[in-house]
Each structure stands twice: as C-alpha cells, then as structure tokens.
Amino acid sequence: MNGRAKIDYNTLVKTDRVNSRVYTDPQIFEDELERIFHRGWVFVGHRGEVPNPGDFRLKRIGLQPVIMVRDHAGKVNLLLNRCRHRGAVVCHETRGNARNFRCAYHGWTYKLDGSLAGVPYPEAYDDSFRREEYGLTRVPRVAEYRGFVFGSLSPAGITLEEHLGRAAREIDMFVGLSDAEEIEVSSGINKYDFKANWKLAVENSMDGYHPNVTHESFVSAVMERIKNNPSPEHGAVFDPNSFAAGSYGFAKDLGGGHVMLDYGFRIYDPLNRDPLPPVRAINASGEMHLSDLRRRTSPERAADMLREGGTHTLVFPNLILIGLHMRVVQPLSVDYTEVCLYPTTLKWLTPEVNQIRLRSHEAFFGSASLGGPDDSEIFERIQTAAAADLEPWNIISRGLGKERPDDEGYLYGDMTSEITQRAIWRQWKKMMTQDAGTAATRKRGSRTSTRS
Amino acid sequence: MAVDREKVEQFIYHEARLTDENRYDEWLALWTDDALYWVPCGRDDIDPKREISLIYDDRTRLETRITRLKSGVAHAQEPKSRMRRIVSNIEIEEGANGEITAFANFMLAELRRGVQDIFAGRTIYRLRLVDGAFKLAYKKVLLVNNDEYIDNLTFLI
Incomplete structure (x- = not known):
C-alpha cells in the first residue's frame, strides 16, 4: 500500500445516485484497475480476429499489454507483451501474422505459445539457466465462450461460466447461433x-x-x-x-x-x-x-x-x-x-x-x-x-x-x-x-x- | 479533348472552401445522383464489400448526413468545427466517358472547443461534366491516420 486514504465506496454510490467523483478521482481509477480489470474477468478478443496459426492482435487487460495469438495447435494464447530478459515489448505491430516473437534488443525469441525458443550465444549462461523458466508470462486464467476470449490476471476466482451467467444467452443471440469459427x-x-x-x-x-x-x-x-x-x-x-x-x-x-x-x-x-x-x-x-x-x-x-x-x-x-x-x-x-x-x-x-x-x-x-x-x-x-x-x-x-x-x-x-x-x-x-x-x-x- | 486543368483546379478549390466553411447545401449540390463519398478505415486499399469504412455514403445517405448536420442538434458539430485546408499536388487524368480523375494531397487544421487537430491525406476525385459544369461523382479520402483513434470526424472531410 502507498499510504493513501481508503475510499469508502458506499458513500459514493447509492441506489438512486452516483457521486461524480467516480469519474474524476485518479485514486478511484487505480482501485478500478486492481479490483475490476486485474482481478475479474475481462473480455480480450474473439477467435475470429486470429483465424490462422501465427495471427496475432495486441490487446490490453487493464493497462497491461497482452498479445492474443493463435498457435499451430489452434489454441488462442494470451501472453504479456514483455521480454523476460530486459523487458522490451516483443511485438510492436498492432496486428499481423508472426512465426515467432523476437525481441529486438538481444534477440530472445519466443514461440507462438509463449515458450522461449532460444537466446543468442546461450553458452555464456551457466547450468542454472533453464529456458523453460523464461517463457513470456501467460495471463493466469484464460477461458472462452463461443470464441469470445476472456482473461483474468488473478490466478483464482469464479469461473467464466459463473461470471457470464444469463449474459451467455445474449452472446448466443449476437452470434446468430453460429459456431465460433464461423464468426468473421x-x-x-x-x-x-x-x-x-x-x-x-x-x-x-x-x-x-x-x-x-x-x-x-x-x-x-x-x-x-x-x-x-x-x-x-x-x-x-x-x-x-x-x-x-x-x-x-x-x-x-x-x-x-x-x-x-x-x-x-x-x-x-x-x-x-x-x-x-x-x-x-x-x-x-x-x-x-x-x-x-x-x-x-x-x-x-x-x-x-x-x-x-x-x-x-x-x-x-x-x-x-x-x-x-x-x-x-x-x-x-x-x-x-x-x-x-x-x-x-x-x-x-x-x-x-x-x-x-x-x-x-x-x-x-x-x-x-x-x-x-x-x-x-x-x-x-x-x-x-x-x-x-x-x-x-x-x-x-x-x-x-x-x-x-x-x-x-x-x-x-x-x-x-x-x-x-x-x-x-x-x-x-x-x-x-x-x-x-x-x-x-x-x-x-x-x-x-x-x-x- | 484536352483537359482544362484550370477548370478542374477551380472546382477542387471551390469544393474545399465549401467544406471549410460548413456550407452544407452548396456542397451537397456539387454531387451527382450516383455519388460515392468514401473514407476508408484501417488502411487505404480496403474492399468495401468485406470491410467497414469511416464514411461510405451513397446519395441518400449523403443527404441524411447533411440533414443531420443542419438540424442544430448534431451535438458533435455544436459548436461547429472551424477549418482551413490546403489542397495541393494536384494530378489530373482523363478517364472514360469524359470523366476526369484528379488526385490531390491536403492538410487541414480543424479547431473545435479550444482544441486544434491536424488531418492530412490524399483525395481522389471523379468529376463529370453535366450541362457544361463539373459535378462530383466520387470522392475518396485516404487519411494518414485512418488506422488510428479519431475522436470526431463529423465535419466534411
């Protein structure tokens, strides 16, 4: 905690009225990022945005930059867009098709599922360096409903099904009863x-x-x-x-x-x-x-x-x-x-x-x-x-x-x-x-x- | 028949001034019945059958656009944008059936509610002689920022 005063949200939102401070207070914005966008389920993108292996789109969960990418197995991965070595973004195009993600700084290269494929001159690392520990950070929880991909930065919490509840049926109406791969x-x-x-x-x-x-x-x-x-x-x-x-x-x-x-x-x-x-x-x-x-x-x-x-x-x-x-x-x-x-x-x-x-x-x-x-x-x-x-x-x-x-x-x-x-x-x-x-x-x- | 370059330029400058000054009815009167007013979205060479545009107006929708702008309650244009644009680098080609295709670059300063924005791009015009005067059959505007976040493009571009 950074020592700031705690905000009493019960005094800001009543059944019939809302205090406009909820639109202007930077501290409330920080709390929203933490409690709503980083803790809960957030919609990230649809499978139809990345129809082919290697297709990617840059997204965000809260303020955190995320790569949504389809791998060769057809799985849609959500990976934090930050090299595990010295922290540059590994993907700077907002959309496209990639064979892999290679950091432009020292060349650490990641596969479409986020795993570290290799680094230049690996012989200079000692035996304690293990590639499998340095894949791109994965969004802790990823779940799909009819191709709608949701992510949560929290490793625990309610399931996507529980989160969607009755709204799932409106997603059904939206997609006209199509299969996920039929939505373009x-x-x-x-x-x-x-x-x-x-x-x-x-x-x-x-x-x-x-x-x-x-x-x-x-x-x-x-x-x-x-x-x-x-x-x-x-x-x-x-x-x-x-x-x-x-x-x-x-x-x-x-x-x-x-x-x-x-x-x-x-x-x-x-x-x-x-x-x-x-x-x-x-x-x-x-x-x-x-x-x-x-x-x-x-x-x-x-x-x-x-x-x-x-x-x-x-x-x-x-x-x-x-x-x-x-x-x-x-x-x-x-x-x-x-x-x-x-x-x-x-x-x-x-x-x-x-x-x-x-x-x-x-x-x-x-x-x-x-x-x-x-x-x-x-x-x-x-x-x-x-x-x-x-x-x-x-x-x-x-x-x-x-x-x-x-x-x-x-x-x-x-x-x-x-x-x-x-x-x-x-x-x-x-x-x-x-x-x-x-x-x-x-x-x-x-x-x-x-x-x- | 050689293209009368000066006449084409005069038409383009006149059209630009009408847009700058929000002279909606006079601007609408420049268009043919088979008008297409097109501002692609995302990149320049989209296929409108498969992809959305920022603007893809036929004559009817163009009229609806103008009716709305004149209503006094089109809030995104109340107050209206103050604008001036430079149109330059004009190139002219003679097409089939006496139509003329012209290409130009533009830069526009647009001011609204104390914030001045710059828009720039390339415009492709198709002009047709109707009863001895040019009419605008087609205007396609390739915005430099057509793949960026644009807050308000409700003025005439």
Whole structure:
C-alpha cells in the first residue's frame, strides 16, 4: 500500500445516485484497475480476429499489454507483451501474422505459445539457466465462450461460466447461433477515443432514455428520408416511440453487472440505394443455424437479426454487443478512454447480406458516423461538468420501484428505466468493496519477488 | 479533348472552401445522383464489400448526413468545427466517358472547443461534366491516420 486514504465506496454510490467523483478521482481509477480489470474477468478478443496459426492482435487487460495469438495447435494464447530478459515489448505491430516473437534488443525469441525458443550465444549462461523458466508470462486464467476470449490476471476466482451467467444467452443471440469459427472479425476496426472516464461509455451503451434526445439529429434525419421515400425497400425504420416512456421495449438486469436493452425491431439504416437482400445460407451448416434461429424467433426476426444484429447487451465490465459489432471499452486514465468496434460477419451468410451488415453498421457507429460521435460529445460534457461538484450527485432513479420480474425472475423496466444504470453501479460497488482475497498476488511488487 | 486543368483546379478549390466553411447545401449540390463519398478505415486499399469504412455514403445517405448536420442538434458539430485546408499536388487524368480523375494531397487544421487537430491525406476525385459544369461523382479520402483513434470526424472531410 502507498499510504493513501481508503475510499469508502458506499458513500459514493447509492441506489438512486452516483457521486461524480467516480469519474474524476485518479485514486478511484487505480482501485478500478486492481479490483475490476486485474482481478475479474475481462473480455480480450474473439477467435475470429486470429483465424490462422501465427495471427496475432495486441490487446490490453487493464493497462497491461497482452498479445492474443493463435498457435499451430489452434489454441488462442494470451501472453504479456514483455521480454523476460530486459523487458522490451516483443511485438510492436498492432496486428499481423508472426512465426515467432523476437525481441529486438538481444534477440530472445519466443514461440507462438509463449515458450522461449532460444537466446543468442546461450553458452555464456551457466547450468542454472533453464529456458523453460523464461517463457513470456501467460495471463493466469484464460477461458472462452463461443470464441469470445476472456482473461483474468488473478490466478483464482469464479469461473467464466459463473461470471457470464444469463449474459451467455445474449452472446448466443449476437452470434446468430453460429459456431465460433464461423464468426468473421476481419472487417476492420472503428477506433475512437474521448477525454472522459470509461464508465460514461459503459453506462451510455445501456441507456434507453437518451436516444431520442442525444440522437435527435439522427432520428429526425432518418424520419425525413423515410417521408421522402417511404418504400420499405429503401431502408429500416427508426422508431422513436420505442425510446419513450411506455415503450414496448424494455431494459433488463441480467445480474452480475450484465444488462441489456431489448427493442425487438430494426433500428439502423441499411444500404440506402438497394433493396434488402433476402437472408440465405451458403452451406449446410448455415442452413442449420438459420432454421434453428427462425424456429427460436420468427423468419422475419431472424432476417433482421442476421442483417442488423440480435442483441444489445453489456457484458460487465468492458464488452458491449450492439447490433452486429463487439465493442471494447479500454480505460487508459481517469479521463481518457479508447474504444474499439469490431463489426462481425458470418461465414455462412451470402456476401450480399454480410455487406448489408457493414453498411448498416457504418450509418450509426464510428468517428464519422451519424450517431456515436454525439455520445462521445456528451461524455466530454459530463467530464467537464464534474468539476462543478458543490452538488456532486448524478441521479439514476428513473423507474426505481417499478421493476418487474420476467419468467425467470430477472428484473426489467420500460425502455427508459435506469434499472440498467443501477445494475451496473451495484456490480461496480460490489467489486470495489470486495475483500482483496485472491488479489493478494496482484499487489505491486509481489510478482517480481517470485522471480528473484 | 484536352483537359482544362484550370477548370478542374477551380472546382477542387471551390469544393474545399465549401467544406471549410460548413456550407452544407452548396456542397451537397456539387454531387451527382450516383455519388460515392468514401473514407476508408484501417488502411487505404480496403474492399468495401468485406470491410467497414469511416464514411461510405451513397446519395441518400449523403443527404441524411447533411440533414443531420443542419438540424442544430448534431451535438458533435455544436459548436461547429472551424477549418482551413490546403489542397495541393494536384494530378489530373482523363478517364472514360469524359470523366476526369484528379488526385490531390491536403492538410487541414480543424479547431473545435479550444482544441486544434491536424488531418492530412490524399483525395481522389471523379468529376463529370453535366450541362457544361463539373459535378462530383466520387470522392475518396485516404487519411494518414485512418488506422488510428479519431475522436470526431463529423465535419466534411
């Protein structure tokens, strides 16, 4: 410990309100890294990003740089990007294909599974030097669900299955019942950043109250287009009624900080010029997935889901599934955040449908889109206003007391209910106040001591 | 028919000034009905059928973009960006059907809420003579930073 005062998180987060200090205090940010990002399960990447042996992507768990790489056995490894010799990064490209990772400083070379393949002039080391002790440090726990790769820097804790809980079924909806290797994450990455706290993006992604206001310009522009050209072939309808009080959509608490919005209709704006292509599979596996999905939903809903995405879910703390993209929120400092969007396609869909997925994504998401940048603008306005803390409370009470249980007992409210915000903050407070327990090995300095 | 270089340059400079000054309607009027306004994402030579772009607007989406920017509630452009760009290194080729392809480099200073950003890149234009005047059929902008984190690209690039 560095002698700082302990923060009482119970005084900062109440059922119906949050103190804006949670967005501005560097000490709270440090605690979040330790207790949420280094102790718990964090989404790292999808197998589809590294389809071939040697394919790699640079990632982070908290602030720690990680290489996600597929080895020759098909296994996806998470390796800390730091040479075990004198500590330089061993991989400096953000993505690519490698035969091995060779440190540019003295040439220590690592295999795709992280083991040390060799060092130059090994004869100068004495017999106590054993290569097998100097592989790249592995992320202590790695687990996958349907190709979604999660990591935890803590060697002990709940399983990924326990962590995901009910959210696993929303991952199923997102991937359209595909097999893990049938999801393609090779359509590029939207990268954007903002000068505000990471949690503002997490909250906003599951806020069904804001779209008609924050995105008023998008709603009105799409409405005008529809008025001028009402042909149903000409694109989807954005229904502002769905984001009003009394909407037929709803906001749901899935437990464990995982939450979702369910609007059950088409929201985005596909390729404007062309009629929507019919949804078809191009192989037997696809036929099976498609008929399965049609049976579980309806033929119309299945088509919409495959063109535009099937869920709107936060997998706490850093993975957001909206439409057909995976979104990863990466905190870098208390007031600076990077976000990556990974639009997905499915191998078993026709190229025409996969193209519609990309065009519908572009309309609302990315730095130059007609939607997302307005959210980022709001995050920065909140970060600025947090300095005005004579009255520091932000209110999340909307729909409090009106929650209802669904058939399985999960609580939901109407689309504009802040039940999702309360569920996120409840989990945040739980993790921030949890006993260090298994985190003992994560304390600063203890890792190096095991090596000396 | 020899290409009238001065006329092409004048069109490009005029288009640049309209974007600099957020003159949305006049800028939209430059485009043909089969417009493609394209800013690739990740690298320059992507396949748009398989990969996303930052912008891939046909005429309809271009109109939606402009309607939004004019709404007064496009928050990412309220306040609007103040901009000036230099367009240079212009090269011109005559294409099929009297279309002209022009290539240029640009550098843009963009100021918004007290922060000034620099954008740079290469633009490929396709111009077509319609009733004696050039129209813009295609504009592809290859940003130097198209594989980097970009906070806000909601102005006209």
